[in-house]
Amino acid sequence: SQQGEEDPQALSIQEGENATMNCSYKTSINNLQWYRQNSGRGLVHLILIRSNEREKHSGRLRVTLDTSKKSSSLLITASRAADTASYFCATARFSGGYNKLIFGAGTRLAVHP
Amino acid sequence: SQTIHQWPATLVQPVGSPLSLECTVEGTSNPNLYWYRQAAGRGLQLLFYSVGIGQISSEVPQNLSASRPQDRQFILSSKKLLLSDSGFYLCAWEGGSNSPLHFGNGTRLTVT
Numbered sequence: 001s002q003q004g005e006e007d008p009q010a011l012s013i014q015e016g017e018n019a020t021m022n023c024s025y026k027t028s029i030n031n032l033q034w035y036r037q038n039s040g041r042g043l044v045h046l047i048l049i050r051s052n053e054r055e056k057h058s059g060r061l062r063v064t065l066d067t068s069k070k071s072s073s074l075l076i077t078a079s080r081a082a083d084t085a086s087y088f089c090a091t092a093r094f095s096g097g098y099n100k101l102i103f104g105a106g107t108r109l110a111v112h113p
Numbered sequence: 114s115q116t117i118h119q120w121p122a123t124l125v126q127p128v129g130s131p132l133s134l135e136c137t138v139e140g141t142s143n144p145n146l147y148w149y150r151q152a153a154g155r156g157l158q159l160l161f162y163s164v165g166i167g168q169i170s171s172e173v174p175q176n177l178s179a180s181r182p183q184d185r186q187f188i189l190s191s192k193k194l195l196l197s198d199s200g201f202y203l204c205a206w207e208g209g210s211n212s213p214l215h216f217g218n219g220t221r222l223t224v225t
Contacts, residue, residue: 030210030211031211033213033214035214040201040219040221041218042119042205042216042217042218042219043203043205045213048211048212048213050211088156088157090157090214092211094210094211096170097164098145098162098164099207099209099212100159100162101147101159103149103157104156105154105156106156
Protein backbone atom coordinates (compact mmCIF):
# COMPACT_ATOMS: atom_id res chain seq x y z
CA SER A 1 0.00 0.00 0.00
CA GLN A 2 1.08 3.57 -0.54
CA GLN A 3 2.95 5.19 2.34
CA GLY A 4 2.05 8.75 1.50
CA GLU A 5 -1.54 9.73 0.93
CA GLU A 6 -2.38 13.18 -0.31
CA ASP A 7 -5.57 15.06 0.11
CA PRO A 8 -7.45 16.49 -1.51
CA GLN A 9 -7.27 14.34 -4.63
CA ALA A 10 -8.18 17.37 -6.71
CA LEU A 11 -8.16 21.10 -6.01
CA SER A 12 -9.52 23.91 -8.18
CA ILE A 13 -8.75 27.54 -7.33
CA GLN A 14 -8.49 30.98 -8.91
CA GLU A 15 -5.24 32.73 -9.69
CA GLY A 16 -3.94 34.62 -6.70
CA GLU A 17 -5.44 32.24 -4.16
CA ASN A 18 -3.38 29.97 -1.95
CA ALA A 19 -3.37 26.21 -2.44
CA THR A 20 -2.81 23.78 0.42
CA MET A 21 -2.17 20.09 -0.07
CA ASN A 22 -1.76 17.58 2.71
CA CYS A 23 0.14 14.32 3.00
CA SER A 24 -0.15 11.63 5.65
CA TYR A 25 2.10 8.63 6.14
CA LYS A 26 2.33 5.62 8.39
CA THR A 27 5.89 4.71 9.35
CA SER A 28 9.05 6.52 10.43
CA ILE A 29 10.92 8.41 7.73
CA ASN A 30 14.31 9.98 7.01
CA ASN A 31 12.81 12.76 4.95
CA LEU A 32 9.71 13.73 3.04
CA GLN A 33 9.79 15.15 -0.44
CA TRP A 34 7.33 17.02 -2.63
CA TYR A 35 7.32 16.73 -6.39
CA ARG A 36 5.41 18.33 -9.21
CA GLN A 37 4.35 16.66 -12.46
CA ASN A 38 3.03 18.39 -15.51
CA SER A 39 0.79 16.23 -17.66
CA GLY A 40 2.73 13.51 -19.46
CA ARG A 41 6.09 14.57 -18.09
CA GLY A 42 8.55 13.40 -15.49
CA LEU A 43 8.43 14.56 -11.89
CA VAL A 44 10.30 17.64 -10.76
CA HIS A 45 11.60 17.91 -7.23
CA LEU A 46 10.26 20.86 -5.24
CA ILE A 47 11.32 20.58 -1.61
CA LEU A 48 12.95 18.00 0.66
CA ILE A 49 12.32 18.30 4.40
CA ARG A 50 14.26 16.15 6.82
CA SER A 51 12.64 14.37 9.73
CA ASN A 52 14.24 16.79 12.22
CA GLU A 53 12.93 19.87 10.42
CA ARG A 54 9.52 21.41 10.90
CA GLU A 55 9.24 23.94 8.10
CA LYS A 56 10.97 24.87 4.86
CA HIS A 57 10.41 27.60 2.32
CA SER A 58 11.31 27.92 -1.32
CA GLY A 59 9.95 30.95 -3.14
CA ARG A 60 6.15 30.72 -3.02
CA LEU A 61 6.29 27.21 -1.54
CA ARG A 62 6.07 26.41 2.15
CA VAL A 63 6.30 22.87 3.49
CA THR A 64 5.61 21.80 7.05
CA LEU A 65 6.29 18.46 8.67
CA ASP A 66 4.73 17.12 11.86
CA THR A 67 6.36 13.79 12.67
CA SER A 68 4.15 13.29 15.74
CA LYS A 69 1.09 13.34 13.50
CA LYS A 70 2.92 11.77 10.57
CA SER A 71 1.72 14.49 8.25
CA SER A 72 3.03 17.20 5.97
CA SER A 73 1.52 20.06 4.05
CA LEU A 74 2.52 21.97 0.94
CA LEU A 75 1.32 25.55 0.62
CA ILE A 76 1.57 27.42 -2.65
CA THR A 77 0.94 31.10 -2.13
CA ALA A 78 -0.38 33.55 -4.74
CA SER A 79 -1.02 30.74 -7.22
CA ARG A 80 -0.62 31.19 -10.96
CA ALA A 81 -2.12 29.35 -13.91
CA ALA A 82 1.34 27.88 -14.52
CA ASP A 83 1.09 26.09 -11.15
CA THR A 84 -1.52 23.77 -12.67
CA ALA A 85 -0.06 20.28 -12.26
CA SER A 86 -0.17 17.19 -10.08
CA TYR A 87 1.70 17.34 -6.80
CA PHE A 88 3.06 14.26 -5.05
CA CYS A 89 4.53 13.68 -1.65
CA ALA A 90 7.06 10.91 -1.16
CA THR A 91 8.38 9.51 2.08
CA ALA A 92 11.97 8.34 2.19
CA ARG A 93 13.64 5.73 4.30
CA PHE A 94 17.33 5.22 3.68
CA SER A 95 18.14 1.55 3.92
CA GLY A 96 20.62 -0.77 2.27
CA GLY A 97 22.41 2.05 0.48
CA TYR A 98 19.46 3.58 -1.27
CA ASN A 99 16.54 5.87 -0.65
CA LYS A 100 13.32 3.89 -0.63
CA LEU A 101 10.81 6.48 -1.75
CA ILE A 102 7.12 5.72 -1.50
CA PHE A 103 4.85 8.05 -3.44
CA GLY A 104 1.26 8.98 -2.80
CA ALA A 105 -1.40 9.13 -5.51
CA GLY A 106 -1.06 12.91 -5.80
CA THR A 107 -3.21 16.02 -5.76
CA ARG A 108 -4.33 17.45 -9.09
CA LEU A 109 -4.24 21.23 -8.85
CA ALA A 110 -6.05 23.41 -11.38
CA VAL A 111 -5.45 27.15 -11.19
CA HIS A 112 -7.90 29.17 -13.27
CA PRO A 113 -7.00 32.60 -14.70
CA SER B 114 25.42 19.89 -14.45
CA GLN B 115 23.71 16.54 -14.26
CA THR B 116 21.21 15.40 -16.87
CA ILE B 117 19.17 12.27 -17.35
CA HIS B 118 18.07 10.95 -20.72
CA GLN B 119 15.31 8.44 -21.22
CA TRP B 120 14.07 7.02 -24.51
CA PRO B 121 11.93 6.45 -26.40
CA ALA B 122 9.28 8.96 -25.33
CA THR B 123 6.41 6.82 -26.59
CA LEU B 124 6.19 3.21 -27.61
CA VAL B 125 3.40 1.00 -28.92
CA GLN B 126 4.16 -2.70 -28.81
CA PRO B 127 2.07 -5.84 -29.42
CA VAL B 128 1.48 -8.38 -26.69
CA GLY B 129 4.26 -10.94 -26.59
CA SER B 130 6.92 -8.67 -28.09
CA PRO B 131 10.16 -7.80 -26.28
CA LEU B 132 10.88 -4.48 -24.59
CA SER B 133 13.99 -2.44 -23.98
CA LEU B 134 13.89 1.01 -22.41
CA GLU B 135 17.13 2.84 -21.81
CA CYS B 136 18.14 5.52 -19.35
CA THR B 137 21.47 7.28 -19.09
CA VAL B 138 22.76 9.86 -16.65
CA GLU B 139 25.44 12.46 -17.32
CA GLY B 140 27.46 14.62 -15.00
CA THR B 141 27.58 12.37 -11.96
CA SER B 142 29.24 9.15 -10.95
CA ASN B 143 27.97 6.13 -9.03
CA PRO B 144 24.39 7.36 -8.81
CA ASN B 145 21.60 5.29 -7.35
CA LEU B 146 19.25 4.51 -10.23
CA TYR B 147 15.54 3.73 -10.17
CA TRP B 148 12.77 2.55 -12.48
CA TYR B 149 9.22 3.55 -11.57
CA ARG B 150 5.90 2.86 -13.27
CA GLN B 151 2.93 5.18 -13.09
CA ALA B 152 -0.58 4.03 -13.93
CA ALA B 153 -2.95 6.68 -15.30
CA GLY B 154 -3.90 9.19 -12.60
CA ARG B 155 -1.96 7.33 -9.94
CA GLY B 156 1.21 7.62 -7.95
CA LEU B 157 4.50 5.94 -8.75
CA GLN B 158 5.30 2.32 -8.10
CA LEU B 159 8.96 1.44 -7.57
CA LEU B 160 9.98 -1.41 -9.88
CA PHE B 161 13.78 -1.66 -9.60
CA TYR B 162 16.66 0.13 -8.00
CA SER B 163 20.42 -0.15 -8.40
CA VAL B 164 23.23 1.06 -6.15
CA GLY B 165 26.01 0.03 -8.54
CA ILE B 166 27.01 -1.76 -11.75
CA GLY B 167 25.37 -5.17 -11.93
CA GLN B 168 23.52 -4.61 -8.65
CA ILE B 169 19.78 -4.75 -9.23
CA SER B 170 17.03 -5.11 -6.67
CA SER B 171 13.39 -5.67 -7.49
CA GLU B 172 10.57 -4.30 -5.44
CA VAL B 173 7.72 -6.27 -6.97
CA PRO B 174 7.56 -9.55 -8.86
CA GLN B 175 6.60 -8.94 -12.45
CA ASN B 176 7.17 -9.56 -16.10
CA LEU B 177 10.04 -7.08 -16.26
CA SER B 178 13.76 -7.13 -15.56
CA ALA B 179 16.43 -4.48 -15.23
CA SER B 180 20.15 -4.31 -15.89
CA ARG B 181 22.93 -1.84 -15.23
CA PRO B 182 25.77 -2.66 -17.63
CA GLN B 183 27.58 0.65 -17.01
CA ASP B 184 27.72 3.07 -14.09
CA ARG B 185 25.35 5.57 -15.65
CA GLN B 186 23.16 3.29 -17.78
CA PHE B 187 20.00 1.59 -16.61
CA ILE B 188 17.91 -0.63 -18.86
CA LEU B 189 14.39 -1.96 -18.35
CA SER B 190 13.51 -5.09 -20.33
CA SER B 191 10.90 -7.69 -20.95
CA LYS B 192 11.04 -10.84 -23.04
CA LYS B 193 7.28 -10.92 -23.68
CA LEU B 194 5.05 -7.95 -22.96
CA LEU B 195 1.63 -8.29 -21.36
CA LEU B 196 -1.31 -5.92 -21.68
CA SER B 197 -0.86 -5.08 -18.00
CA ASP B 198 2.65 -3.74 -18.74
CA SER B 199 1.14 -0.63 -20.30
CA GLY B 200 1.93 2.52 -18.38
CA PHE B 201 4.25 5.46 -17.96
CA TYR B 202 7.78 4.39 -17.08
CA LEU B 203 10.10 6.78 -15.33
CA CYS B 204 13.81 6.51 -14.71
CA ALA B 205 15.41 8.50 -11.90
CA TRP B 206 18.77 9.00 -10.22
CA GLU B 207 19.87 10.30 -6.86
CA GLY B 208 23.18 10.97 -5.20
CA GLY B 209 22.61 9.35 -1.81
CA SER B 210 20.93 9.74 1.54
CA ASN B 211 18.74 12.84 1.92
CA SER B 212 19.09 13.69 -1.75
CA PRO B 213 16.10 14.19 -4.03
CA LEU B 214 15.32 12.08 -7.07
CA HIS B 215 15.90 13.52 -10.53
CA PHE B 216 13.54 12.08 -13.11
CA GLY B 217 13.72 11.60 -16.83
CA ASN B 218 10.83 12.64 -19.03
CA GLY B 219 9.37 9.15 -19.08
CA THR B 220 8.30 6.60 -21.67
CA ARG B 221 4.62 6.10 -22.44
CA LEU B 222 4.25 2.37 -23.22
CA THR B 223 1.07 1.03 -24.77
CA VAL B 224 0.79 -2.71 -25.20
CA THR B 225 -1.86 -3.67 -27.76
